[in-house]
Amino acid sequence: MENLMNLWDRVLTERAWSWAVIGVGFLVLFLLVRGFFLHTLIKRARSINSKWFHEIKKAYTKKCIGGWILFLVSFLILIFFWQSANFKQASLYEVGMIFLIILTVLFAILSHVIAFGISVIHVLKQLENNQMTL
Numbered sequence: 834m835e836n837l838m839n840l841w842d843r844v845l846t847e848r849a850w851s852w853a854v855i856g857v858g859f860l861v862l863f864l865l866v867r868g869f870f871l872h873t874l875i876k877r878a879r880s881i882n883s884k885w886f887h888e889i890k891k892a893y894t895k896k897c898i899g900g901w902i903l904f905l906v907s908f909l910i911l912i913f914f915w916q917s918a919n920f921k922q923a924s925l926y927e928v929g930m931i932f933l934i935i936l937t938v939l940f941a942i943l944s945h946v947i948a949f950g951i952s953v954i955h956v957l958k959q960l961e962n963n964q965m966t967l
Contacts, residue, residue, distance in 0.1 A: 845920065852912050859911055863904060867942050874949055885956055892952035900948060903941035910934050 844851040878886050914930040 848916055852915050855915050856908060856912065859908060863907075863938060863941070866938070867945055870942055870946055871949060874946070878949075878953065885960070888956045888959070889949075889952050892955045893949050896948040896951055897945055900941045900944035903937055903944055907934055907937035907941060910937060 844854050878889055910930065911934050914927075914934065918927050918930065920927075
């Protein structure tokens with residue numbers, strides 16, 4: 834436990850390299866939250882015909898670029914904040930930056946969920962137009 838405290842102290846004091854540790858943690862947290870929101874949708878989409886699910890995944894991959902761009906923006910804001918913030922005294926700047934990071938992450942997750950929904954509708958529209966076979 835003492836080693837973890839020493840590591841955390843080094844991460845807080847040596848910000849020149851510690852942004853990478855924070856970035857990895859941020860990525861893992863983002864993927865967990867994104868998975869939490871998309872897990873049920875993907876699980877239910879997987880239960881249908883595998884050909885249709887493959888088409889949904891293909892369409893989702895094309896449409897989720899906006900969510901990843903928003904994630905990248907939130908990541909860059911986080912890195913800038915990590916380099917410039919004063920963690921000993923919280924000011925309006927720190928509170929505003931944290932709010933901005935959380936807001937962009939929520940928009941990124943919402944963008945992923947919307948992209949998945951649009952992909953499902955796209956595949957259903959193909960089925961309706963008889964462009965795919967049962």
